[in-house]
Amino acid sequence: MARTTVVLPNLKIKLAGSLLLAALTAGCSGSKPADEVAQTPGNPTVTPIAGRTNGGAIASEAEDGQWVRPAKNYASTRFSGLNQITAANVKDLRLAWTFETGVLRGQEAAPLVVNSTMYIVTPFPNYLYALDLTKPGAPMKWVYKPGPIAAAQGVACCDVVNRGASYADGKIVYNTLDNQTVAVDAATGKEVWRTKVGEINLGESMTMAPLIVKNKVIVGNSGGEFGIRGWLTALDLGTGKLAWRAYHTGPDADVKIGPRFKPFYADDKKPDLGVKTWPGDTWKIGGAGVWGWISYDPQLNLIYYGSANPGPWNPEQRPGDNKWSSTLFARDPDNGDAVWAYQMSPHDLHDYDGVNENILLDIPINGQTRKVLIHPDRNGYLYTIDRTNGQVLSADPFGYINTSSGVDLKTGRIKYVDEKGPRMGEVIRNACPAAPGAKDWQPSAFSPMTGLIYIPHQNLCQDVESVEANYIAGTPFVGMNVKMSPGPGGNRGFFDAWDPVARKLVWRIAENFPVWSGALATAGNVAFYGTMEGWFKAVDAQTGKELWKFKTGSGIIGQPVSYRGPDGKQYIAILSGVGGWSGAIVAGGIDPRDSSAALGFVNTMTDLPNVTNKGGTLYVFSLP
Amino acid sequence: MCSRSLDMTTSRGVSAALVAGLAVMVLACGPARAATTSRELRVCADPNNLPFSNEQQQGFENRIAELVARDLNSKLTYLWWAQRRGFVRNTINQNKCDVLIGVPSSFELVRTTVPYYRSTYVFVTRDDRHLKVASFDDPRLRKLRIGVQLIGDDATNTPPAHALSRRNIITNVRGYSVYGDYRQPNPPARLIDAVAHGDVDIGVAWGPLAGYFAKHEGVPLDITPVSPQIDLPFLPFVFDISMGVRRGNDVLRDQLNAVIEHRRGEIDRILQDYGVPRIDVGRAGPAT
Numbered sequence: 001m002a003r004t005t006v007v008l009p010n011l012k013i014k015l016a017g018s019l020l021l022a023a024l025t026a027g028c029s030g031s032k033p034a035d036e037v038a039q040t041p042g043n044p045t046v047t048p049i050a051g052r053t054n055g056g057a058i059a060s061e062a063e064d065g066q067w068v069r070p071a072k073n074y075a076s077t078r079f080s081g082l083n084q085i086t087a088a089n090v091k092d093l094r095l096a097w098t099f100e101t102g103v104l105r106g107q108e109a110a111p112l113v114v115n116s117t118m119y120i121v122t123p124f125p126n127y128l129y130a131l132d133l134t135k136p137g138a139p140m141k142w143v144y145k146p147g148p149i150a151a152a153q154g155v156a157c158c159d160v161v162n163r164g165a166s167y168a169d170g171k172i173v174y175n176t177l178d179n180q181t182v183a184v185d186a187a188t189g190k191e192v193w194r195t196k197v198g199e200i201n202l203g204e205s206m207t208m209a210p211l212i213v214k215n216k217v218i219v220g221n222s223g224g225e226f227g228i229r230g231w232l233t234a235l236d237l238g239t240g241k242l243a244w245r246a247y248h249t250g251p252d253a254d255v256k257i258g259p260r261f262k263p264f265y266a267d268d269k270k271p272d273l274g275v276k277t278w279p280g281d282t283w284k285i286g287g288a289g290v291w292g293w294i295s296y297d298p299q300l301n302l303i304y305y306g307s308a309n310p311g312p313w314n315p316e317q318r319p320g321d322n323k324w325s326s327t328l329f330a331r332d333p334d335n336g337d338a339v340w341a342y343q344m345s346p347h348d349l350h351d352y353d354g355v356n357e358n359i360l361l362d363i364p365i366n367g368q369t370r371k372v373l374i375h376p377d378r379n380g381y382l383y384t385i386d387r388t389n390g391q392v393l394s395a396d397p398f399g400y401i402n403t404s405s406g407v408d409l410k411t412g413r414i415k416y417v418d419e420k421g422p423r424m425g426e427v428i429r430n431a432c433p434a435a436p437g438a439k440d441w442q443p444s445a446f447s448p449m450t451g452l453i454y455i456p457h458q459n460l461c462q463d464v465e466s467v468e469a470n471y472i473a474g475t476p477f478v479g480m481n482v483k484m485s486p487g488p489g490g491n492r493g494f495f496d497a498w499d500p501v502a503r504k505l506v507w508r509i510a511e512n513f514p515v516w517s518g519a520l521a522t523a524g525n526v527a528f529y530g531t532m533e534g535w536f537k538a539v540d541a542q543t544g545k546e547l548w549k550f551k552t553g554s555g556i557i558g559q560p561v562s563y564r565g566p567d568g569k570q571y572i573a574i575l576s577g578v579g580g581w582s583g584a585i586v587a588g589g590i591d592p593r594d595s596s597a598a599l600g601f602v603n604t605m606t607d608l609p610n611v612t613n614k615g616g617t618l619y620v621f622s623l624p
Numbered sequence: 625m626c627s628r629s630l631d632m633t634t635s636r637g638v639s640a641a642l643v644a645g646l647a648v649m650v651l652a653c654g655p656a657r658a659a660t661t662s663r664e665l666r667v668c669a670d671p672n673n674l675p676f677s678n679e680q681q682q683g684f685e686n687r688i689a690e691l692v693a694r695d696l697n698s699k700l701t702y703l704w705w706a707q708r709r710g711f712v713r714n715t716i717n718q719n720k721c722d723v724l725i726g727v728p729s730s731f732e733l734v735r736t737t738v739p740y741y742r743s744t745y746v747f748v749t750r751d752d753r754h755l756k757v758a759s760f761d762d763p764r765l766r767k768l769r770i771g772v773q774l775i776g777d778d779a780t781n782t783p784p785a786h787a788l789s790r791r792n793i794i795t796n797v798r799g800y801s802v803y804g805d806y807r808q809p810n811p812p813a814r815l816i817d818a819v820a821h822g823d824v825d826i827g828v829a830w831g832p833l834a835g836y837f838a839k840h841e842g843v844p845l846d847i848t849p850v851s852p853q854i855d856l857p858f859l860p861f862v863f864d865i866s867m868g869v870r871r872g873n874d875v876l877r878d879q880l881n882a883v884i885e886h887r888r889g890e891i892d893r894i895l896q897d898y899g900v901p902r903i904d905v906g907r908a909g910p911a912t
Contacts, residue, residue, distance in 0.1 A: 201806035225709070225776040227801035279795040285774070312776025313799060317789040422779050424786045425857035464779055469728030469863055472775055473707045473812055474676045475802050475830050476728045476863040480779035588713055599777075 063523075065564030067113045068167040070209035071443060072561070074296040075360040078445035079521045080562035084570035085623060086524035090538045090548045096571060096622040097137045103127065104614035105587050106579020108441070109164035109209070110518065110559035111618065112172065113573075114186055116566045117141065119172050120575065120618060124148060124160035126176045128184055134566045138620070142189030148178040149200065161580055163291075163441070164209035164559070166217070169237055173217050175206035181219050181235055193240030197221075197233055204228050204289075211294035213303060213333040216243055220290020224311040224353075230289035232305065232329075234336060244336035248288035248307045248324045250274045255324060256336045263340045264390040265412040267321070277320035277346075286318075287311035288325035292355025292441055295373065297387060302330045302339055304373055304387060306354035309345070315422065321346035326354040328375060328383075330390065340390030344377050345414060349421045350403055351435035351599075352378040357443040358387075359453065363501050365393060374500050376444060376455055378437020379414065381407055384500060396503050398496065399438025399457060400487045403431050422480070427465040434462035434484040435599060436581060440516070443559065447521035450541045452506055454527045455496040458514035458582070459487035462600055482600030492604060495519070495529050495537075497544055507544035513608065516582045518559030520572070528572060530556025532583060533611045536574050536619065552576035554615020555583055555608070571622045577615040578608070587614055664701050665693040668711070668721035671704035674810045675836030675898045676726060679704055684832070684898040685725035688740075691890055692723070692867075695883045708803055709777065716870055723880070724868040734868035737880045740891050742904035743831035744849045745784055745861040748819045751844040757826055759851045760787045767796065771815050771824035774799040784828035787855050798824055813837050819845060835899035847901060862903060 061073045063081030072078050085093060101107070105123035112119040118131040118138065126148055130141040165174035171183040171192055179198030184191055197219060198204035203226025210219045216234040224230065230248040235241065246256040255274045263269055270276070275283055288307040295304045310318060310325035326345035331338050345352040358373040365372070365384075373387040380401035384394045395407035403420040407413070420431040439457035446453045462484045470479035486492045493511035498504070513532035520528040527541045532555035538548040555578030562572050579587030584598040585605045598605075667689045671679035677686050681702075693700035703721045705711060712733045715721055729739045749755040757764060770793070772784045788797050800818065804811025812833055819827040820841035827834070828850065838845035854860045867884070869876045884891065895902065 199805075199807075203801065203803050226803050227774060227776055227799070280798060282799060285799060285801060312774045312781070312801060314779065314781050314785070314789070317781065317785055317794060317797070317799075319794060424780075424790065425859060466858055468730040468732050469860075470777070470780070471707075471727050471731055472709065472711075472777075473670060473802050474673055474726070474833055475773055475775065475782060475812065476865075477775060477780065477782050478859065479777070482779055588710075 066115070067110065067561040067563050069211065070110055070164045070166060070559075071293060071295070071357065074298060076293060076295040076357050076443070077359055077448070077521070078443060078519060078559070079447050079523075081523045082562050082564055082570040083523035085522060085526060085562075085572065087526055087540045087542075087547060089623060090524070090526050092623055093538065093548050093550070093572070093621045094624060095550065096620045098620065099129070099131060099138065099140075099618040101127070101129065101575075101577070101616040101618065103616045104577065105616070106161045106583055107558045107575035107577035107616055108161040108580060109575060110561050111573050111575065112165055112167050113561065113563035114167045117186065118563075118573070119165060119167070119186070121162050121165050121174050122616065123162050123579065124177045126162055126174070128165070128172060128174065128189075130186070130189055144184050144189045144191065146176050146180060146182050146194070148176040148180065161207050163207055166210045166212045168212040171237070173210050173212060173237070175208065175210060175219055177205050177207065179204055179206050179221065181206075181210065181217060181240065183217070183237070183240060195235055195240040195242070197235070197242070202226075202228060206291075208291045208293075211296060211303070212237060213296050216333055218294055218303060218333065220305070222289045222291040222308070224287030224289055224308050227285035227312045228287060228289060229284060230287055230307055230325075232290050232331070232336070234333065246331065246336045246338065248274070248290075248327070249278070249283040249286035255338060256331070257338045260332070261338045261340070262389065264342065264392075267346075267411065267413070268323070268341055268343065273321070273323040277323045278318060279320065282313055282318055285312060286322060286325060288327070290355065292353070293357040293443060295358045295360050296333065297360055297371070300371070300388060301332060301334070302387070303333045304328065304330055304358040304360070306344070306356060306358070306375070308353040308355050309348045309351050314424070315347060315349045316424070319347070322348065326352055328354060328358070328373075328385065328390070330387065342385060342390045342392065342412060344381070344383065345379050349416065350379075350431065352437055354378070355441065356439060359444065359446050360387060361446065361500065365501070374446070374453060376439050376457070378433070378439060379404065380433050380438035381414075382455075382498065384503070394503055398455060398498060398505070399459060399494070400432050400461075401438065403433070422464050425466055427463065429463050430461050431464065432461035432487055433458075434460040435482060436460060436514070436601065440581070442516050442557070443518045445519035445521040445527065447527070447541050449523060449525060450497075450521075451499065451501065452497040452541065453500055454519040454521055454529070454541070455498055456493075456515035456517055456519050456529050457496065458493050458516070459489065459491060460484045460514065460604060461487045483603040484600050485604050493531075495539070497527075497541075509539065509544055509546075513555075513605070514582050516557040516580055517574075520560035520562060522562050528560040528574070530558065530560065530574055530576070532557065532578055532608060534576060534578075536560070536576070550619070550621065552615070552619050553617055554578050555586065555612040557583060565622075569622050571620050573618060573620045576617050576619055578612050579614070583608065585609060586612060663696070663698040665689070665696060665698040665723060666701050666703065666721040667723050667725060668703045668705055668715035669725065670707035672806060672810060673707060673812065675832055675900075678810070684894050684900065687894045688891060689723070689725050691887055691894070692880065692883050695887060696879060706806065716868070719870070722869060722873065722876060726865050727868040729864035729866040731866075731868060735871050735873060735877050736866035736868050737877055738884055739864035739866050739904070740884045740888070741895055741900060741902055742862060742864045743901055744853065744903050745828055746831050746834045746901055747848045747850055748816060748827040748829055748834045748838065749825065749846050750819060750822070751846050753825065755826060756846070756848065758848050760791060760855065765791075765793055765826075768825040770797045771800055771818050771827040772797060773802045773812065773815055773829065775802055783855075783859055783861050784850070786859055787861075790855075816841065816845070831901035832898065835901045839899050849901060849903060864904075
């Protein structure tokens with residue numbers, strides 16, 4: 001079978017051997033139940049490589065041709081070890097089949113592939129489709145409809161997106177917009193359990209993809225603008241029962257800060273900071289939800305994730321660091337205990353959530369191999385953090401920043417630029433990055449072959465000024481008009497290759513619109529991403545040279561994945577369907593004259609409706 | 625052409641004359657009797673937000689909507705939708721209704737009518753506390769426990785929240801989300817409840833909310849308009865309120881303007897019934 005032909009040129013021997021072995025192992029075990037791999041957290045293939053700048057190393061899982069987690073693996077590399085599709089032959093990539101979801105809102109989810117079935121979660125009303133990959137055209141096996149309450153649309157921030165599902169133990173698990181975590185039998189489509197974990201009527205909603213670690217399903221809430229109190233929650237995978245919940249504001253006991261908590265910086269070591277860094281009892285509605293990504297290191301037995309920005313008070317009304325908003329946490333997945341925390345944006349001024357992905361790598365730093373996490377934050381810095389203790393090893397700008405002037409590595413504190421902070425009654429011009437940050441939720445990928453991180457992101461600045469009266473629920477007030485505009489260079493998006501060892505940009509592709517899709521890297525030395533115009537692109541992972549592109553029916557804000565079909569061929573899949581915060585002008589049908597809509601994002605996206613329409617279609621590609 | 629709705633984006637020539645719009649409808653739909661049954665006044669409103677509106681149609685905006693529908697010889701229908709972020713986008717701008725009964729007159733997202741009342745943010749206290757705070761510059765505000773409402777829109781909040789924070793009055797201020805717990809009746813009223821229950825010493829709330837619930841709490845509450853009316857640089861506490869239609873629907877806007885003109889006395893009486901504090905020269909409201 002084709003899958004046994006593994007050729008990995010241009011690769012250092014040690015890493016190649018590891019991958020080769022992994023690929024061969026997977027090739028010989030096609031009939032092995034997928035959940036064996038998914039449920040075995042303790043067998044990472046760690047291949048530390050020191051020395052060269054392109055010699056990244058990673059705590060990786062064996063390549064089995066599936067895609068069972070949101071980020072492919074616990075290290076969140078979004079790297080597929082499949083290599084039939086290569087930089088040399090990707091030009092021949094062609095459409096294999098499509099599937100119409102029938103839901104025309106922003107499609108942000110990564111399709112999952114388990115054994116011979118593909119699973120797709122749609123935006124609200126959050127359908128789950130199972131597609132049979134063994135048959136021509138991958139016909140639908142079943143659809144599961146959780147029936148979220150319609151009112152959820154009214155309280156959801158931004159767009160009614162969903163970022164996908166996780167698979168383990170025969171179950172597909174995901175969250176509905178109205179705060180239900182559901183587990184569905186992967187074979188039959190029958191609901192196994194559903195647990196209501198939040199309250200839509202309190203402004204909570206859920207958009208993130210769960211991560212399953214051992215027997216725990218780990219989920220978090222959204223809704224900082226509505227005065228929620230953010231949390232991370234673990235449910236029992238077998239029963240859906242609540243195992244633990246850790247809040248991101250409030251007393252240490254609520255935050256699950258106890259004897260094991262050893263943050264690196266002095267600012268984080270005092271007791272009850274989740275109360276004391278807020279005036280009065282404002283922490284009770286302090287925001288700091290979790291709507292991004294969770295990573296897991298099986299050796300350290302720690303999960304890593306970031307909390308969202310503080311709210312609903314304005315900055316001047318919540319003096320203090322507002323812990324633990326915009327903060328990275330390391331926790332024990334078994335009981336939720338916090339082991340360390342690091343706040344990227346204390347007293348956030350600009351809507352810089354800390355929820356972006358954390359890629360777990362073992363890389364050489366000053367001659368030593370360090371266990372790090374790489375976190376490209378909304379505030380514009382790409383953080384390299386020692387994931388054993390929370391020490392910031394470096395924080396390098398990967399986008400244009402003028403709201404801060406760097407990160408002090410001694411104290412860990414970001415250095416804000418006061419003139420760019422928002423103030424009522426004053427116009428603040430050209431604050432960069434804008435509220436969605438230098439990069440939002442759209443996840444990066446890492447290739448152990450190139451040692452590069454592929455970062456999809458945006459290039460936006462914003463003006464903030466008082467405007468005419470606004471109105472919510474019988475309360476008139478003066479609105480703040482946030483108007484975003486392209487950053488330096490005039491383009492709104494980038495697709496970057498970043499060397500995490502040399503700490504520098506290697507190549508960069510400028511895109512007209514924000515690059516709001518995730519990235520995929522493959523062992524064929526190809527990187528994939530989509531544009532908001534609808535182009536799905538393959539580029540050379542070493543050089544960034546465009547190798548192939550395909551125009552899908554709508555703008556792309558989804559996450560590309562790669563899998564091996566039952567026929568042994570490598571496939572690439574992407575959902576097309578514009579929306580999300582950046583694409584709300586299309587998905588939400590917003591009037592382009594309403595420049596402050598979608599919190600000012602519409603101002604810089606008025607041309608999007610000219611180039612794309614709503615959509616909700618899966619595209620799957622393969623070689624002839 | 626016998627439209628079931630008032631989504632009339634016809635030429636401005638038609639809109640120029642008040643009755644013309646109606647005449648067109650009547651002619652297009654045949655006999656006047658048929659028109660009365662086919663014409664609809666579609667209102668989008670919050671199903672759980674007294675004193676403004678609720679699904680039982682007990683709010684003053686419900687009463688005003690009934691008045692308008694009667695005057696336009698139309699059948700009143702509602703689309704119920706929580707009035708928060710996305711309300712305009714998801715309702716009237718998707719052509720699911722034609723009228724919002726109460727929006728600020730300078731609200732840019734819709735075409736607004738002439739104002740039909742002007743109200744103000746007010747200080748709310750228990751009578752038995754004898755506080756009589758009337759200004760944001762009252763030094764007692766540095767000590768009193770103050771309740772304000774929060775919107776949670778990035779970079780903005782309710783005017784009282786800003787007025788207090790710019791005076792560095794922060795630690796003694798408690799926020800009540802204007803969204804509240806939507807399972808409870810009229811969530812924004814929790815702020816007024818907090819004053820009545822003594823959870824805070826003083827609340828700062830939008831006049832119509834305070835005026836109505838002050839009459840419905842178990843203890844007598846005092847309502848005092850805030851001053852200044854505009855806290856410079858530009859932070860107003862006084863707002864004109866109009867009805868809103870979709871941009872471009874000038875025909876309906878003109879009809880509503882006429883209703884407001886002809887029925888001003890009845891509208892004033894409704895607002896008075898609900899205790900809306902007025903600072904315009906409303907015939908029924910207290911002039912200042």
